Amino acid sequence: MTGVVRTQDLRRPGVLALQTLAVALGYYAAGRLGLLRNLAVEGAVFTPIWPPTGVAVACLLILGLRAWPGIALGVLLIITHLTSLRPEVLGNLLGNTAAPVCAYLMLRRVGFRTDLSRLRDGLALVFLGALTSMLISATVGVGMLVITDRIPTGSFWSVWLAWWVGDAMGVLIVTPLLLLLHGARLPLRMPRWKEAVGLSIIACGVVPLATHNRASLLFLVYPLLIWAALRFQLAGSMLCALFTSVLATVSATDEVGPFEGLTHIEVMMKLQAFNGSMALTALLLSAVITEQRNTRRSVERACQELVEVLEHLTAGDTPRAQPPREATEKEIQEFQELRGISDTREDRDTDDPRHRPAGS
Structure with a gap:
């Protein structure tokens, strides 16, 4: 038993390390794809669709919070691919990691289902996972550009809007597809x-x-x-x-x-x-x-189950009694005559001294 427990304890760090590496590589690969096409706005270059945000949110929804180190590592790989490591890089690292984590926490708070089988799940992914949480990455990222004099202060809102929409589009398009791929079962029908x-x-x-x-x-x-x-x-x-x-x-x-x-x-x-x-x-x-x-x-399944229950109940029932019918006038008259005879006998029995109580 001790050997089994030790083997499981050794496997858990190994599995976690592999998951972290896989998430980081997926984030980095998605970032390289997103960088193939970009637009320049007010001196800043941005991608209209930033797929890594969708990859990050999907990994968190599938693996849980243990996926955040892989996201942070993937962000660091993308940053080192674009520029050299500088102190302000820490801000972008924190912002791009915190945004999907906040998206995951908010979606989990409202009971989000990864199969997206309800309208409330779609609305939650749009307004919480994409539009709200990505405010963090856009604000931190553009704020660092302004602080480091990469862009003028007057260009903050136009660059911020482009950054925010690009991150949100990554969640809206990439996350549902990855969740759908994760929930698919072979063979596909x-x-x-x-x-x-x-x-x-x-x-x-x-x-x-x-x-x-x-x-x-x-x-x-x-x-x-x-x-x-x-x-x-x-x-x-x-x-x-x-x-x-x-x-x-x-x-x-x-x-x-x-x-x-x-x-x-x-x-x-x-x-x-x-x-x-x-x-x-x-x-x-x-x-x-x-x-x-x-x-x-x-509804169809419930109706089918109800039909099966009714068939099961009626299978062992005895024949039902005939429904009651209204009495004819002749039967009513005979009943009244019998009732009258019964009343007469009760009166006669009461007048008979043998039927009187003792002492009367």
């Missing part, structure tokens, strides 16, 4: 695979047209999102949203299509508004549809 293939082909034709055409046809994406959410719920809608966001970001950074001829501020505002509204539509619509389908399945 796809009863509508023909429809899925058709949707993919249409998306591959419509999305590039919408994101690279100067006529500004971005609205064509929303019917695809609705179709994907209605038929494939979270998996379909979020994959469609991710594909569209990537192509829209490529178009914005290349300043082509609907982003051609705009200033950097206008490109940032248009891209972030489009990506944000699309991610919100995909996430919340799929959550509503999933919740309604789960509710309908619960």
